Amino acid sequence: MNKRILKRHKRQVSRAKERVRLSEPDLRTPEQVRAAREASRPAGGRRNDPHALYSTPSVPDHAGPAGDAAAKADVEP
DSSP states (O other), X not given: XXXXXXXXXXXXXXXXXXXXXXXXXXXXXXXXXXXXXXXXXXXXXTTTOTTTTOSSOOOOOOSHHHHHHHHHHHHOO
């Protein structure tokens, strides 16, 4: 039984080695890497401006509709 387990382990290791892909080295210069990092950063800092993701500021609703509801309540019999 030990031989069977050993053979199975060897098969698993050989199949795993076939699946491994080595990544290609980054051939860019350090200046190019820095420029790419700067270009990929968001325009506004997330920590400094919590509303940077929104294009327009939110407009708060005023209590206009609530006043109309109170006026309607007075008119009803």
